[in-house]
Each structure stands twice: as C-alpha cells, then as structure tokens.
Amino acid sequence: MKHSLPILLTMMAVPALAEETRELDAHEHGVGELNIAVDGETVAIEFHAPGADIVGFEYEATNEEDLAAIETATSILSNPLDLFVFPDTAGCSVVSASAELDTEEDGHDDHDDHADEHHDEHSDDHDEHGDDHAHKEHKDEHADEHHDEHDHEHAHDEHADEAGHTEFHAEYMLTCATPSAISAIELAYFATFPNARELVVQVVGANGASAFEVERDAPTLDVSGLF
Structure with missing residues (x-):
C-alpha cells in the first residue's frame, strides 16, 4: 500500500507524541494502533491490529473457514466509517480505503547452514578415526553432538510455532x-x-498532537479542540 499522506512521518516529527505514547510490546495481542492526521479537509487514517484481535487466530489460514473469516474481516475493515464513527456535523465521507492481512515471519536459514557445516565436520572427523577405539570415541562424541543438535532442532521447532504472526493493516x-x-x-x-x-x-491536527489509549469499556475518543 502507498501512503497518500505520510501519517507516520508526520507523527514522528512531533516530539509530543514520542513523549506521551507508551511503547508497545512487539505484537501485543488485544492492542491495536490507530493513527489519525488531519490536514485541512483531508483526514488520513492508518490502522494496525494483530490477526488474533480480528479473526481470532494468527496461524496461516489454509481451510475454507479461516480463509472466509479473513475475507470477511478485510471487507469490514474496508468500511472505516462503520468502525470509526465521526460526528454527522463534520460531513465526512470516504475517498479511499484499503485493508489487507500481513504476515510477519522470522527467518531461520542459518539453521540449514549450521546443519551443512555439521555434516562436513562429521565427514572429516570420520576419516581421521581409523581404528576401533577411535571409532568408538567418535561414536560417543557424535552421540553427544547429535543429542545437542536434537535439542537445538527441538528449540527451533518450538520457535517456529511462535513465528508467523499476522497483522491486519488498513489505510483510509x-x-x-x-x-x-x-x-x-x-x-x-x-x-x-x-x-x-x-x-x-x-x-495530529492543526492545533497540535496528542496520544491516547482507548479501551473497549470506554470506546469514545475525545479529540475536542485538536482540529
């Protein structure tokens, strides 16, 4: 998506926001981000939320039910004035809206490289151990190395289960x-x-910048005087 108005750059340039806004934990479930910038009669909005907040899961969707849930959520997120309701007296209308699901994956290519290096080292070590005694020692060493590598692979698998966070992103x-x-x-x-x-x-508005934390039990954002 292209930013028709550089919301984030505008906000980052305002020191007040850096001081007032809490620093979010990476991908905090239940917590989304909403950025609003007003320039004359133009209002630009950018929205982010974890996949779990929107569709209830963050794994890669493969079955029809999950894919349908993502499609429905994306359609809902493409109607901003149904989600973020402005006063009728402001006379607001949608010029453009887009929403999509982004996937954040952690790379682990170095794990394969490590496996290749281990295989090469194992081949070299095997050539150096010709007698039975040396071979036995090598087998013992290899067993320990294999055990350590197995633990590493197990940890890698556990980390893989945690990877692949999804996030809905919309711009209006x-x-x-x-x-x-x-x-x-x-x-x-x-x-x-x-x-x-x-x-x-x-x-960010003509009269300054402000940061808020709005919770679901008090779903009204008071922006009086900012525009």
Missing part, C-alpha cells in the same frame, strides 16, 4: 466538510471485534 482517506466539528470519534471497532481490548491512538 476521508474528506470532511467541517473538520472543526470533529470533537469525538466513537470506536465501534470494539463492538465489531470482541477480541480487541485497546487501541493506542496518535492524532
């Missing part, structure tokens, strides 16, 4: 006839997605 462009009328935004997002607990919100 709105136009609002009267931006100054945007005093609050109702986050219907929480009612739509029961697994969502919190949104960390950054807002």
Whole structure:
C-alpha cells in the first residue's frame, strides 16, 4: 500500500507524541494502533491490529473457514466509517480505503547452514578415526553432538510455532466538510471485534498532537479542540 499522506512521518516529527505514547510490546495481542492526521479537509487514517484481535487466530489460514473469516474481516475493515464513527456535523465521507492481512515471519536459514557445516565436520572427523577405539570415541562424541543438535532442532521447532504472526493493516482517506466539528470519534471497532481490548491512538491536527489509549469499556475518543 502507498501512503497518500505520510501519517507516520508526520507523527514522528512531533516530539509530543514520542513523549506521551507508551511503547508497545512487539505484537501485543488485544492492542491495536490507530493513527489519525488531519490536514485541512483531508483526514488520513492508518490502522494496525494483530490477526488474533480480528479473526481470532494468527496461524496461516489454509481451510475454507479461516480463509472466509479473513475475507470477511478485510471487507469490514474496508468500511472505516462503520468502525470509526465521526460526528454527522463534520460531513465526512470516504475517498479511499484499503485493508489487507500481513504476515510477519522470522527467518531461520542459518539453521540449514549450521546443519551443512555439521555434516562436513562429521565427514572429516570420520576419516581421521581409523581404528576401533577411535571409532568408538567418535561414536560417543557424535552421540553427544547429535543429542545437542536434537535439542537445538527441538528449540527451533518450538520457535517456529511462535513465528508467523499476522497483522491486519488498513489505510483510509476521508474528506470532511467541517473538520472543526470533529470533537469525538466513537470506536465501534470494539463492538465489531470482541477480541480487541485497546487501541493506542496518535492524532495530529492543526492545533497540535496528542496520544491516547482507548479501551473497549470506554470506546469514545475525545479529540475536542485538536482540529
């Protein structure tokens, strides 16, 4: 996706946000991010949320049910004014909207390289041990190495189970006839997605920048005076 308005760069340039916004743990389930930037009558919104918050899982979808859930969620996320409700008096409408599911995978190619190196070392060591006694010692050493490698592979498999996080990412462009009328935004997002607990919100407007943490039991974002 292309940023029609560089929201994140704009926000990063505002020191107040860096001071006020908490630092999110990497991929914190239940917690999404919402960035809003207002420039004249243009409102740009960027949204991120873990896959578990939106569809209830983060593994790679392969069956029809899971694929259908992702398709439905992407369709819902493509209608921003149903999720983030602006006052009618602001006269906001959608110019563009896009949503997609991103997969974050950890690379482990070095594991294969390590296996190849181990195989080569094993071949060289085997040539150096010609007698039975040396061969026995080599077998014992190899057993220990194999055990260690097995533990490494087991740890690698466990790590692989934890890898492959998914995240929904959406970008919206709105136009609002009267931006100054945007005093609050109702986050219907929480009612739509029961697994969502919190949104960390950054807002940049003509009158400054602010950061918020909005929870599902109080789903109203007060932005009075910012636009």
